[in-house]
Amino acid sequence: MPDTRLLRSLTLARGDLDRAAERRDDLEWLDSVWQDPATRVLLVHHGRALVTGDAALAFVPPADAAYDGVRVLLAVEDGRAFVALLVDATVEPWEGADGTRWEGLREVGAALGDRDAGLLVMAVALANWHATHPRCPRCGVVTVPAQAGWSRTCPADSSQHFPRSDPAVIVLVSDDADRALLGRRAEWPEGWYSTLAGFVEAGESAEMTVLRELAEESGIVVDRLDYLGSQPWPFPSSLMLGYRARLAAGSPEARPDGVEITEVRWFTREEMRAGCESGAVRIPPRVSIARRLVEHWYGAELPGSWPRS
Ligand SMILES: [Zn+2]
Numbered sequence: 162m163p164d165t166r167l168l169r170s171l172t173l174a175r176g177d178l179d180r181a182a183e184r185r186d187d188l189e190w191l192d193s194v195w196q197d198p199a200t201r202v203l204l205v206h207h208g209r210a211l212v213t214g215d216a217a218l219a220f221v222p223p224a225d226a227a228y229d230g231v232r233v234l235l236a237v238e239d240g241r242a243f244v245a246l247l248v249d250a251t252v253e254p255w256e257g258a259d260g261t262r263w264e265g266l267r268e269v270g271a272a273l274g275d276r277d278a279g280l281l282v283m284a285v286a287l288a289n290w291h292a293t294h295p296r297c298p299r300c301g302v303v304t305v306p307a308q309a310g311w312s313r314t315c316p317a318d319s320s321q322h323f324p325r326s327d328p329a330v331i332v333l334v335s336d337d338a339d340r341a342l343l344g345r346r347a348e349w350p351e352g353w354y355s356t357l358a359g360f361v362e363a364g365e366s367a368e369m370t371v372l373r374e375l376a377e378e379s380g381i382v383v384d385r386l387d388y389l390g391s392q393p394w395p396f397p398s399s400l401m402l403g404y405r406a407r408l409a410a411g412s413p414e415a416r417p418d419g420v421e422i423t424e425v426r427w428f429t430r431e432e433m434r435a436g437c438e439s440g441a442v443r444i445p446p447r448v449s450i451a452r453r454l455v456e457h458w459y460g461a462e463l464p465g466s467w468p469r470s
Pocket residue numbers: 297298299300301302315316317318319320
């Protein structure tokens with residue numbers, strides 16, 4: 162299959178895993194997986210997982226996973242199942258053994274290998290969903306996990322409910338002089354910048370969202386839009402759709418909306434490089450699609466980032 166993505170190897174869109182969806186209803190097989198000492202269990206607690214000193218996920222056998230929580234079949238690789246145990250938030254935190262430590266996806270996502278990054282994204286996305294969608298939206302009864310953790314069923318009306326992904330667009334706009342437009346959100350410190358972004362609203366296409374968000378946040382108009390790629394952003398449940406756009410001739414000048422965005426700024430390549438090198442300009446961490454859009458425009462990796470990297 163040809164790879165048509167322009168943004169390759171996005172940090173949280175890696176791991177060409179076999180999710181083994183056809184096994185999710187096979188209760189006998191799922192039971193055997195949980196008995197099998199070769200099964201690799203990933204413990205997820207408060208959005209974090211145990212990670213080894215050399216940035217690999219620290220799995221445990223099922224016998225060492227005696228905590229309350231939702232069991233999720235993540236993937237099967239070479240006949241071995243990878244399962245997540247989404248440990249209940251009420252369980253007291255505990256220290257990792259053998260030099261392992263608890264790490265969140267934002268902190269460790271870029272350092273993990275492809276397979277582990279893919280597994281952790283899945284596990285965190287499902288953990289967030291189970292934690293925030295415990296009840297039936299129709300009748301309010303507490304639902305129960307089904308399909309190896311990939312859905313929830315209402316015991317009162319039998320309705321099925323599936324994990325959500327909320328699409329959001331994120332866009333790097335450049336002008337005729339090949340400058341890039343970045344914005345600073347109201348809550349960010351001076352010098353922090355990122356690409357403009359926003360959630361897709363009901364009844365809207367992704368392209369319509371890009372045009373609306375740019376108009377709302379910066380007042381500009383673009384005349385060309387190219388889709389570059391997407392990655393899940395499970396904080397808690399976004400799917401980021403990345404675009405490049407070109408400023409239209411005759412567009413109004415960029416100006417911040419003054420509410421969400423308090424500053425918009427056009428950067429030349431030279432200003433971007435110098436700013437990132439000196440630390441006067443900080444762009445999002447490597448785990449984000451925002452940074453990849455900036456580096457896609459710049460043509461190379463840039464130094465520095467927000468403190469969380
Ligand atoms: Zn119900």
